[in-house]
Amino acid sequence: MSKNLNIAVIGAGIIGLSTALWLQRSGHQVHLIDPNPPGAGTSFGNAGVFADFARLPLSKLKTMCQIPGMLLDEESPLSIQGRYVPTMLPYGLGYVKACLPENYLRGCHALTELLKVAPEADNVLLKASGAIELVRSNGSLALLGTKEGFQKTKDGPMQERIEHDVSVEFLTPDQVHELEPGLADFHAGGVYYPNSRHTVNPGGICQKYAEHFQQNGGIVLQEDVVHIDPDGESIKIETSARHLTADRLVMAAGVASRYLLEPLGIKIPLVSERGYHLELESGDQGLSRPVSWLDKSIFLTPMLNGLRVAGTAEFAYADSPPDNKRIQHLLKFAKNMLGGQPDIKSRWVGSRPSTPDSLPVIGPSEKYPNIMLAFGHGHVGLTLSSITGRLISQHLNGEKTSVDLSLFSSSRF
Numbered sequence: 001m002s003k004n005l006n007i008a009v010i011g012a013g014i015i016g017l018s019t020a021l022w023l024q025r026s027g028h029q030v031h032l033i034d035p036n037p038p039g040a041g042t043s044f045g046n047a048g049v050f051a052d053f054a055r056l057p058l059s060k061l062k063t064m065c066q067i068p069g070m071l072l073d074e075e076s077p078l079s080i081q082g083r084y085v086p087t088m089l090p091y092g093l094g095y096v097k098a099c100l101p102e103n104y105l106r107g108c109h110a111l112t113e114l115l116k117v118a119p120e121a122d123n124v125l126l127k128a129s130g131a132i133e134l135v136r137s138n139g140s141l142a143l144l145g146t147k148e149g150f151q152k153t154k155d156g157p158m159q160e161r162i163e164h165d166v167s168v169e170f171l172t173p174d175q176v177h178e179l180e181p182g183l184a185d186f187h188a189g190g191v192y193y194p195n196s197r198h199t200v201n202p203g204g205i206c207q208k209y210a211e212h213f214q215q216n217g218g219i220v221l222q223e224d225v226v227h228i229d230p231d232g233e234s235i236k237i238e239t240s241a242r243h244l245t246a247d248r249l250v251m252a253a254g255v256a257s258r259y260l261l262e263p264l265g266i267k268i269p270l271v272s273e274r275g276y277h278l279e280l281e282s283g284d285q286g287l288s289r290p291v292s293w294l295d296k297s298i299f300l301t302p303m304l305n306g307l308r309v310a311g312t313a314e315f316a317y318a319d320s321p322p323d324n325k326r327i328q329h330l331l332k333f334a335k336n337m338l339g340g341q342p343d344i345k346s347r348w349v350g351s352r353p354s355t356p357d358s359l360p361v362i363g364p365s366e367k368y369p370n371i372m373l374a375f376g377h378g379h380v381g382l383t384l385s386s387i388t389g390r391l392i393s394q395h396l397n398g399e400k401t402s403v404d405l406s407l408f409s410s411s412r413f
């Protein structure tokens with residue numbers, strides 16, 4: 001068993017933070033490097049759902065056939081920035097391959113395996129860091145706008161979820177009203193997931209993890225990693241402020257991981273799938289749990305700072321200005337869900353690090369086994385954060401991993 005390694009974790013989002021904590025718990029000396037404060041990237045702005053139900057990859061033949069129609073529909077959650085198309089080509093090819101039925105089923109299996117062990121891993125970090133006070137166990141709702149849509153969802157994706165061990169309860173509109181009286185009458189009923197949890201402050205979890213890490217001797221360097229040289233006995237890392245060496249490196253820089261790895265000859269078809277959120281004055285309509293409107297792919301989540309409406313899948317360069325049309329659509333749908341004219345308190349856009357098959361990349365790089373890959377969590381990075389860190393630390397400790405890492409190897413691309 002390798003013990004007391006000197007490990008550099010690149011990226012202090014929820015994935016890097018969780019990984020740093022698990023490595024620290026195993027006795028390693030860890031440097032966490034990020035030019036921004038911990039949790040200031042995508043991990044700040046998500047919908048806050050620990051999505052126990054997220055066991056079906058988005059790469060599915062039926063979904064692929066719907067893409068052209070969605071791209072033509074201004075109000076659909078999906079859009080692609082024209083100048084981003086060339087960057088997306090390897091992703092696009094990978095997506096088509098991932099949609100083949102056998103690959104889709106492999107993806108369902110892989111996500112199910114991770115999600116079976118994720119909550120236990122979450123609890124360890126949430127309790128140790130005190131972040132458990134930011135988590136609520138009220139389940140979540142997924143609602144449909146029409147009876148036909150509800151029936152199709154029941155017979156299709158919900159049946160698949162049940163087959164992959166997700167607890168699902170079907171609700172009539174009246175039963176939904178009993179659970180969430182503040183919702184408007186926009187739906188024909190839907191699904192209750194009793195085992196999903198949510199956080200009322202995703203950025204707050206990151207801060208608690210960072211504090212806990214530092215209190216236990218972890219070092220946070222607020223610096224940009226500009227160059228990595230893995231060719232010697234130890235890995236040389238150049239940041240905007242210094243040169244460091246490490247026995248192992250964990251790449252957890254979200255969407256930027258692609259660009260940090262490319263100079264090393266490691267090519268991953270990772271893309272920036274942007275999502276938006278608006279924070280609304282919740283008034284009397286405060287919800288007790290996250291509510292998604294499945295037809296529109298948006299979530300309303302009650303947070304400490306008000307109601308957060310989050311959604312959209314805009315494939316675009318991470319640093320592009322926000323698209324106001326997307327914001328207006330989110331607001332319109334939120335108004336439909338809540339009734340009335342909620343005021344916007346704040347708005348945000350961030351990039352999901354997305355892979356063609358909706359599975360994260362977790363484990364050693366093929367080319368440089370001293371470099372661990374921990375990115376590509378797409379829509380479920382909060383949900384899979386702690387288990388990712390635990391798997392990386394188990395691997396580096398020479399222990400049997402809780403889930404077979406070959407399912408998440410970069411060699412699949």
Ligand SMILES: Cc1cc2nc3c(=O)[nH]c(=O)nc-3n(C[C@H](O)[C@H](O)[C@H](O)COP(=O)(O)OP(=O)(O)OC[C@H]3O[C@@H](n4cnc5c(N)ncnc54)[C@H](O)[C@@H]3O)c2cc1C
Pocket residue numbers: 010011012013014015016033034035036039040041042043044045046047048049050051223224225226252253254255256260274275276277310311350351352353374375376377378379380381382383384
């Ligand atoms: C609208 C929206 C809603 C979502 N809802 C949910 C949800 O409900 N549940 C869920 O599980 N997931 C959700 N997600 C997905 C989740 O937020 C992401 O998968 C997750 O935050 C990714 O975490 P990360 O640590 O990989 O990336 P990030 O949080 O982006 O962290 C990456 C870090 O790397 C740093 N970095 C970049 N370049 C460098 C460099 N050169 N040197 C050092 N550091 C660098 C960045 O500064 C950043 O801090 C949602 C995402 C969006 C956009």
